[in-house]
Amino acid sequence: MRLTQGTFSFLPDLTDAEIAAQVAYALSRGWACSVEHTDDPHPRNTYWTMWGPPMFDLPDAAGVMLEVNACRKAFPRHYVKVNAFDNSKGVESIQLSFIVQRPAEEPGFGLARSEDAGRTLRYRVHSYATDRPEGQRY
């Protein structure tokens, strides 16, 4: 199942040139980019692992691409995304966030039911990836 989170996620995967062009756009608006990765892509998992701090004061997209490629190299089978923050208003508000790498095989999610008091049914979204321990997923 293809993960659809963030901008452009219904499009075919972006090429490196397209990613660089998006990053260049973000930098031209004065946004700072950061790289994050995870092996637990549950829709409610908003806290992915940071790949280094956000990169402020970069004039050119090549610097961000350097970190994207370093992260891909270190975690070849994780999801990797690029975030762009606008800090001009004094809050860290994400303006743009898109996936730049996904694993070859995406197991997807299942709907798990559990019974509660009085035969009430509760539902939750279960990520098949988390069935295996950390480091062995994907």
Next chain:
Amino acid sequence: MKNDAPATVDLAALLAEANVTDVLDRLDRELVGLAPVKQRLREIAAFLAVSKARGALGLAGTPPSLHMSFTGNPGTGKTTVAVRMAEILHRLGYLRKGHLVAVTRDDLVGQYIGHTAPKTKEVLKRAMGGVLFIDEAYYLYRPENERDYGQEAIEILLQVMENQRDDLVVILAGYRDRMETFFQANPGFKSRVAHHIDFPDYADDELFAIARTMLAQGDYRLDEEGEAALREYIARRKAQPHFANARSIRNALDRARLRQASRLFARATPVTRDELATIAAADLRASRVFQEA
């Protein structure tokens, strides 16, 4: 071979279109002396225009290696020329942004194990799309200490210089003899730096012309005796140790302006506009340079 390639390319038009001629002319006008440097800059600009034209006509060509080394004594204009170089490369389309990031050993090398690589990478990321200017580059290599972290910075630099040639241009600068030792000890650098530009020392006349330009920028001028004093000052200062070409001249003028201010301040009568703008011979002759002789 592309079919839609045009039959001819006008090289001069290519340069003019990118406003490179403009930058080169301004360089000629605004920088005194440095004839061999200006000549090399013109050659490099022509070479870049030709490789661009070759690309337009569908001729094969690897992108030219643009890393450079600027050697010369202090105060000979290395940083100033590096800023212009970044502008030329940007206008010719070899650099996307054309900014200059000037660093020294301190900015690249860390204090403890594992500190150097992130620091160097941080600087490299900031310089991407522009020029990385490493002043006194030979300090990166310290042969007397085999555990020096400079070697780590050198390795990262070499890797980026090789793999991301279209993302950034590295300019190494420093004294001529020490740079030569540095290149001999690091053959990797020597083979990756294509252009070696040597900055000659300024002649007395050139230093005088530089001084006049500096004064004119600050709306100062010299009276006749002052000019004679300045010429004499230049000749004497050059013979003394720690002479740093244009930088020494700028410092001397700064001190002369201080003396002019206190001279005018000590007077009881009101000062005229003319007096405020004029540096007199006395302001220069009060210098230590004249006293020691």
